[in-house]
Amino acid sequence: MIHTPKVGSILKVTTRYPETYIFSKDKFQYHVTSGQVVENDRLTPVGSFSITTARREYPVAIIALRNVWKIEEAGKTLKASIKKNAPKTWKVKSSKGNETYTVTNNAGLWTCTCVGFQFHRRCKHILSKKGK
Numbered sequence: 001m002i003h004t005p006k007v008g009s010i011l012k013v014t015t016r017y018p019e020t021y022i023f024s025k026d027k028f029q030y031h032v033t034s035g036q037v038v039e040n041d042r043l044t045p046v047g048s049f050s051i052t053t054a055r056r057e058y059p060v061a062i063i064a065l066r067n068v069w070k071i072e073e074a075g076k077t078l079k080a081s082i083k084k085n086a087p088k089t090w091k092v093k094s095s096k097g098n099e100t101y102t103v104t105n106n107a108g109l110w111t112c113t114c115v116g117f118q119f120h121r122r123c124k125h126i127l128s129k130k131g132k
Contacts, residue, residue, distance in 0.1 A: 002068050004049045004108055005037045009073060013051060016069040030069065033061050046121055047109055065109075092125040103129050 005011055012034045019029050035052035038060060044050055048064045087106035094101065094114070101114045103125050110130070116123040 002065050002071065004065065005071065007037050007039050009037045011035070011037060011051065012072040013063055013068060014070040014072075015063060015067040017067060033063065035061070042121065046111065090129055092128065095124075101125050105129070 012032060015031045015033070016028045017031070019027055033051055033053060035054070038050045038052055040048070040050050040062075044062055045064065047066065048062050050060050050062050053059060053061050087104050089105075090103045092101050092103050092112075093099070101112055104111045110126045111117065112123050112125045114123050114125055117126065
């Protein structure tokens, strides 16, 4: 699992996507984006991060962690950022006590199975576990 880079880091990110051209020799397309990691806005999907680009038409690129092939910082590959730790999960009761939700921390990527998180990408169940 690749961790989300820290805000302010200057990186060169290589992403990999399946090739859609049927006659291509390669099975994948590789895209390289260089820039500074910026804070995500509320519309950025979970499991993604934002990085500045030099393009006028797209000043910020949103990169999904699942597509990241390689991350380089100052000319060195950040192999230490690739971890295969198991995600931590907790069972949390709803405020009414009639339902139980699962809160997961997967290398700093917090998720919850409640409806509030599905719509707003934040909830009180995650805040209660982050505070401990």
